[in-house]
Amino acid sequence: MVNNEINEKQRKHLKLLPGVDHILEKAKTNSLFNDIPKPVVIKSVRSVIAKRRESILGNNKIFSDSDLTDASILFDVEKLVQEDMQSNLKRVxxxxxxxxHTNLGRSLLAKAALENMAKIAGGYSNLEFDLLNGRRGSRYSLVEDILCEISGAESAMVVNNNAGAVFLSLDTVAPQKEVIVSRGELVEIGGSFRIPDVMEKSGAILKEVGTTNRTHLKDYKNALSENTGLLLKVHTSNYSVVGFTAAVSLEQMVELGNKHRLPVMEDLGSGTFVDFSKYNMTKEPTIQESVASGADIITFSGDKLLGGPQAGIIIGNKIIIDRIKQNPLARALRIDKLTLAALEITLRLYREPEKAVKAIPTLRMLTxxxxxxxxxxxxxxxxxxxxxxxxxxxxxxxxxxxxxxxxxxxxxxxxxxxxxxxxxxxxxxxxxxxxxxxxxxxxxxxxxxxxxxxxxxxxxxxxxxxxxxxxxxxxxxxxx
The missing domain is CATH 3.90.1150.180 (Aspartate Aminotransferase, domain 1)
Structure with missing residues (x-):
């Protein structure tokens, strides 16, 4: 008796449930749907009606006749359409x-950088055109001069992120060669990306020295061989080992590299042009200090402490940077015009560090x-x-x-x-x-x-x- 009563209600509600075409016709009279793409409206109508039918047949919900009216269904369609029309990438x-905040988009861009992005995005640009000589140019040149100016480096280039910068540099300088790095510097960054994994993919051969907490200059010396291609220092920007520790300075590594004619590379990770100790904060090695040490290659991110867009910046010895630019992988890792537009303006702000601290949101919030x-x-x-x-x-x-x-x-x-x-x-x-x-x-x-x-x-x-x-x-x- 109970089952017959339920089945009767199901039949009644299924009969009252309007069809897709009927609701679509009703939607045409609602101005809300005027600017909504037709496929979105159709998808939403079908979804709402299908869910009601599923609930009726499954007895998941006790319906009243009012739940099956055109107005009730259109109300749910409106909500679904509004959700569908919202961008998946939202400002929060x-x-x-x-x-x-890595999960929330990292650094906020300065107002001047945003304005330049909008200007470049809305028109054509000299992305790869030399306006002075009227021939094909290089996108690297758009930010190379300003990078060299504020860092003191001989040469520079930019790729899509710092993992790409490290990968490209290793692939260029030390393919099938041993890269000596301290065990205490084998960092893992977000998303389980690890320095050893990046190194392996680049074709370089990892050679660990020292221990997790203590590495000495003699460890690097003892590890040198005929197959050594690079000395690598990785700044542990996302963690710190404290207590009974010892580490070899970048200057010491450069001296050792020069003695044995080996290039030295430093991955700063989250590089900065600002000495935060001036603002009563923890001292971080600045990019200028790394350049002054004589390192041949220095890599760092554009969208962390720098306060710019996502980018991997490579600076250093001109001969080596030129080789990196010629690596075919550079094309796969290159950045687009919008990144360059934002990065150039962000870098130009660093010509006056005190103004940069106020104009760049990341620096302003930190200080x-x-x-x-x-x-x-x-x-x-x-x-x-x-x-x-x-x-x-x-x-x-x-x-x-x-x-x-x-x-x-x-x-x-x-x-x-x-x-x-x-x-x-x-x-x-x-x-x-x-x-x-x-x-x-x-x-x-x-x-x-x-x-x-x-x-x-x-x-x-x-x-x-x-x-x-x-x-x-x-x-x-x-x-x-």
Whole structure:
């Protein structure tokens, strides 16, 4: 008897369920769909009707007749269409306090770099055309002069990322040759990419020396052979070994390399043109210092502490850099015009380091005074505390400003704790995981942290113009 009753309801609901063509005709009268590509509308209509049919047949939902009306179905179609038309790559608000956040796009570009990208993207350019001589040119030349100027290097080129820069350099300089590197410098970067793996793919032969915590100059000397092709130093930018340690300086390696006529390469990883110790931060080797040491090849990223677009920068000895430029793999690893447009302007800002610190968002966030962060945190806390919503009991929202530690991120300055201020939020009757999920699904998404069962917004990485979005998101959560 029960099964017959259910089957009868199923038959009734299936009969009431409108067809795809019928809903498409109804959609034509809705102005919302006027600018939506027809395939998107068709896909959404089919999906909504298919899900209703599946639920009816599977008894997954108790339907009323109103759930099967044209208006009800079109409402769900509208939501699906809006989701489909949104870009998969979205701008998010980084409230984590991690400045160079790898998962959130790493460095933010300076305003001048963005403007130059838009200008180049909207027209033709001299990407590979020599305007002076009227013949084919090289895209490397567009940033080579400025790189050499601010670093002191003889020559330079740029590829798509630093892993590519390391790979291309090894493939050019030491194919089937031994590359001597300290065991303590065999780093792994994000995505499980490891220096030994990159080296193997390049055709170079890894020769480890020393131990994890201590490597001496004699270790390099004892490892030299007729098949040695390169001495490699890898800056451990994403971790630090402390305690009973010893390492060979780049200057010592260069001296050893010169004595045995061997090139020396340093992979800085997250390279910087700024001496952060001037801002009461951990000392990082600067690119200029590496060049001054006499290293033949230096590689580093463009989108970490440099504060530019994703790029792998190679600078150093002109004879060797010219060889790297001629490697056929360079074409596979080359960067596009938009990257060059952003990188050139970012590099030009470094002509005046003090201005660069203010103009380049990554540097500005790393060096911002704590008092400025505190003011911004107190402003956000007040805006949240002043929220007025009908039927909302203010005692349900708890907001307070607390001390917090930010991070540089991006595999840089691993031991550095940056004093910061955060706004901590809790909502009565709502779990912190639910708050995090709602903020993450906001438009724009707001990515924060969970600590001590509270949702935490670190103001170091939140800009003034983003405060309104946060307040709006909390209002929406309270309404729902």
């Amino acid at each position: 608000i980084n409230a984590t306090g991690v400045v160079v 911002i005074p704590l008092s400025d962060i505190k003011n911004r945190a107190e402003k956000l806390a007040k805006l949240l505390s002043d929220i007025e919503e009908p039927d909302f009991n203010k005692s349900g929202l708890s907001v307070n400003v607390a001390n917090m530690s930010s991070r540089a991120g991006g595999g840089a300055l691993p031991l550095l704790d940056l004093p910061s201020k955060a706004v901590r939020i809790s909502i009565a009757g709502m779990s912190v995981n639910s708050i995090e999920k709602a903020m993450r699904r906001n438009d724009p998404p707001i990515i924060g942290r969970i600590e001590e069962d509270l949702f935490v917004l670190d103001l170091r990485t939140i800009h003034n113009e983003e405060l309104a979005f946060i307040v709006s998101a909390i209002k929406q959560i309270i309404k729902n």
